[in-house]
Amino acid sequence: MGATGAGTSVVRGRRAAGAVLALVVIAGLLTSCGSGDSRTTITFFQFKPEAQQYFRQLAADFMRQHPKIRVVVDNPADPETALRTRLVKENPPDVMTLNANGTFGEFATAKIFKDFSKDPLLDQVIPAYATVLRNLGRGGSSEVNGVPFAANASGLLYNEQLFTKYHVAVPRTFDELIRAAETFKAAGVTPFYAMLKDAWTAQSPLAPLSSQLQPANFFVKRFKKQTTFASGWQTTAQELDELYKFTQSDPLSKGYADGTAAFANGKSAMLLLGSYAIPQIRLSKPKFTVGSMALPATNDPSHTTLVSGVDVVLTASRNGPHPKESEELIRFLMQRSVVAAYSKAQVAIPCLKGLRNNDPALSGVQPYIDSGRIVGFTDHQFIPAIPLAPLLQSLILSGDVNQFLHGLDDDWNRVAKRRTWGIGATV
Amino acid sequence: MTVINSPGTPSPADATATPVRRTRRRTTRIPMTFYVMTVPALVLFFVFHTVPVIQGIYYSFTNSPGYGPSHLVGLRNYIGLFSDPRVLHAYWFTFLIAGVSTVAVNIISLAIAIGLNSRIKFKNTLRAVYFIPNVLAILVVGYIFNYLFSNSLPALGDQLGISFLTTSLLTKASTAWIGIVILAVWQSMAFNIIIYIAGLQTVPIELYEAAGLDGATAWQQFRSITFPMIAGFFTINMVLSLKSFLQIFDHIVALTGGGPGTDTESVSLLIYKGGFQGGEYGYQSANSVFFFIVIVTFSIIQLRVLQRREMSA
Numbered sequence: 001m002g003a004t005g006a007g008t009s010v011v012r013g014r015r016a017a018g019a020v021l022a023l024v025v026i027a028g029l030l031t032s033c034g035s036g037d038s039r040t041t042i043t044f045f046q047f048k049p050e051a052q053q054y055f056r057q058l059a060a061d062f063m064r065q066h067p068k069i070r071v072v073v074d075n076p077a078d079p080e081t082a083l084r085t086r087l088v089k090e091n092p093p094d095v096m097t098l099n100a101n102g103t104f105g106e107f108a109t110a111k112i113f114k115d116f117s118k119d120p121l122l123d124q125v126i127p128a129y130a131t132v133l134r135n136l137g138r139g140g141s142s143e144v145n146g147v148p149f150a151a152n153a154s155g156l157l158y159n160e161q162l163f164t165k166y167h168v169a170v171p172r173t174f175d176e177l178i179r180a181a182e183t184f185k186a187a188g189v190t191p192f193y194a195m196l197k198d199a200w201t202a203q204s205p206l207a208p209l210s211s212q213l214q215p216a217n218f219f220v221k222r223f224k225k226q227t228t229f230a231s232g233w234q235t236t237a238q239e240l241d242e243l244y245k246f247t248q249s250d251p252l253s254k255g256y257a258d259g260t261a262a263f264a265n266g267k268s269a270m271l272l273l274g275s276y277a278i279p280q281i282r283l284s285k286p287k288f289t290v291g292s293m294a295l296p297a298t299n300d301p302s303h304t305t306l307v308s309g310v311d312v313v314l315t316a317s318r319n320g321p322h323p324k325e326s327e328e329l330i331r332f333l334m335q336r337s338v339v340a341a342y343s344k345a346q347v348a349i350p351c352l353k354g355l356r357n358n359d360p361a362l363s364g365v366q367p368y369i370d371s372g373r374i375v376g377f378t379d380h381q382f383i384p385a386i387p388l389a390p391l392l393q394s395l396i397l398s399g400d401v402n403q404f405l406h407g408l409d410d411d412w413n414r415v416a417k418r419r420t421w422g423i424g425a426t427v
Numbered sequence: 428m429t430v431i432n433s434p435g436t437p438s439p440a441d442a443t444a445t446p447v448r449r450t451r452r453r454t455t456r457i458p459m460t461f462y463v464m465t466v467p468a469l470v471l472f473f474v475f476h477t478v479p480v481i482q483g484i485y486y487s488f489t490n491s492p493g494y495g496p497s498h499l500v501g502l503r504n505y506i507g508l509f510s511d512p513r514v515l516h517a518y519w520f521t522f523l524i525a526g527v528s529t530v531a532v533n534i535i536s537l538a539i540a541i542g543l544n545s546r547i548k549f550k551n552t553l554r555a556v557y558f559i560p561n562v563l564a565i566l567v568v569g570y571i572f573n574y575l576f577s578n579s580l581p582a583l584g585d586q587l588g589i590s591f592l593t594t595s596l597l598t599k600a601s602t603a604w605i606g607i608v609i610l611a612v613w614q615s616m617a618f619n620i621i622i623y624i625a626g627l628q629t630v631p632i633e634l635y636e637a638a639g640l641d642g643a644t645a646w647q648q649f650r651s652i653t654f655p656m657i658a659g660f661f662t663i664n665m666v667l668s669l670k671s672f673l674q675i676f677d678h679i680v681a682l683t684g685g686g687p688g689t690d691t692e693s694v695s696l697l698i699y700k701g702g703f704q705g706g707e708y709g710y711q712s713a714n715s716v717f718f719f720i721v722i723v724t725f726s727i728i729q730l731r732v733l734q735r736r737e738m739s740a
Contacts, residue, residue, distance in 0.1 A: 080704065081703050081704055084493055084494065084703060084704075084706065085703075087493065087494030087495070088493050088494050090494070103706075106492075106706060110492070110494070110495050111495075112494075112495075196687075197577075197598075197686075199684070199686055249594070250581070250594050250595060250598065251598075252595070252597075252598030252599075252686075252687055253577040253578075253581070253594065253595035253597065253598050383705070383706065384704055384705045384706060385701055385705035385706060385707045387513065387688075387689050390685065390686060390687075390688045390689045391688065391689075393686055393687050393688050394687060394688035394690075397687055397688075410512075411513075414507070414510075414511060415707075417507070418490070418503070418504070418507055418707065418710055419490065
């Protein structure tokens, strides 16, 4: 290569640099066009994959009514991890829908969410659900860090057709439940379809069993180290293990999708899941009515309570840059018509006073909701660092109740020791 | 080096024409080229690799959940690690997987490489076929293997009446690791085969001719000629595969998600689960710093031992 060669390559290099510069300038112009938009932009973080389309449509309707506000809907695949990464970047979304679980409680305790306790919106909400939120965790002793939007009921789903066929009445006590399971087993029908490939599914029956069987104020005492799982959860673990003896032969190789499909196809009489699974079951078009009941843990029907948690809570970031616009959006979403329509579409329990979902799949649990015999999910008291689901999986496989309870106590204590700041509900 | 020197390498005619200009240009221009080539890479490496590592080391001494305020807690996270059975089990499991997979992958891929290096039909097609696993995403293949292990294999076991196979391999702690090893070996073999083929092509053919004249058997030829001649490639493969298997993550996510229980959690998976999902960012940062030290130590020891063996061979 001679001097001229080098010369042309320099020219070529300059041209390339020029092209890059032009691109950068154009890109800059484009983004400035974007920010030239006079509307205020707020992010709406939406966790529920089943309701993606629904909330997108709502956001579009909202923008039509509020031409000054632009709503960017964010539907991440793994919402809790995605929210955590946004918090790491100190960029919490303006408005969020979240599942009110242990992670919600943790974030609320870390003062991530706005306080709604003085917001008139909460006056329209069924008080039991505001209490469920408060018990998960809060930024201050009198705070409520979200507005309950829709609730679910966790008990038992059953195939009404199979129950009629084998003359099984809806069980009202634990013994009746076991007898029903034995009847189905003898008839060659799987009583409960296990979906342990998705380990969390074992938490579904755990919540009703433990909330009916544990001593009063168990978690408050557990947080204060005044009791142990080994003493308070003995019967819970035994009954859970007993229920899982009535599953198909390969409980661990099937997951949530397999289980809901198998149930919809009439392959199992009952499913140890809550109302949140009904839309998924109906995707497989069952030819029978899906029934629901509260899972009885004792032999005293008056002792049975329904586990009902806030499936979708609306909340806003505590120190967001656009509090007015965020409030507008939350108010829009909490309209009676919106909550009612959502509940109907997702087979959820509306959290507003006076609203009711008349879906037949909820009729079995409706009396509990009407009379307020509701308790929150006990498994939401576990911060995610405690491997509850894997431990449950091992319990069901091995049947070793003591190993499970001691494992749970050990893990709980270790995590509590590692944390110097607030943990769980009682801060 | 040759690439950088080549524009300045004077052809005889050139050299006599402009000797002075050439030397001056060489001393001023070539160092610039060096900088242009290395500095951006160095800056990128420093900003996106070294800085996060240092940040991670800092977080390992805090109780940070990953967001919000945090406090320095000294060595408490590190002390906690050694008394946490979940962490200790993850280390044990990772070494089990890494050890078995490293040995298996090297034996199988060396055998296949020898086959692919001999005079066989469709040699190039076969080489391409054996390379395919390397370009497939582990997660995607992992879900396919998951289906095979949890549906196809049990169905086959039912048909053939083999009771061992009728339930999925992945559902028992005692067998789930086998499924993970199978996927890991299948996927990483491709890369090792390529390196071994490259190694085998450096062995002079005359050695085999001479050995053939002396009446050496195929096994003797392999032991005394092939293997010593490709010892360097063997070292590379051993070190690289051990290092990558120690960081095993995708395979487990796709196959078992760490279950049953927490029995198939590798260290990387535990760091992800505990640190990002469990909100124990500081604690798992300590775990990753410790794991980093373990991997570096292992790689150095392995390199030393294998290189010594290479020299004596």
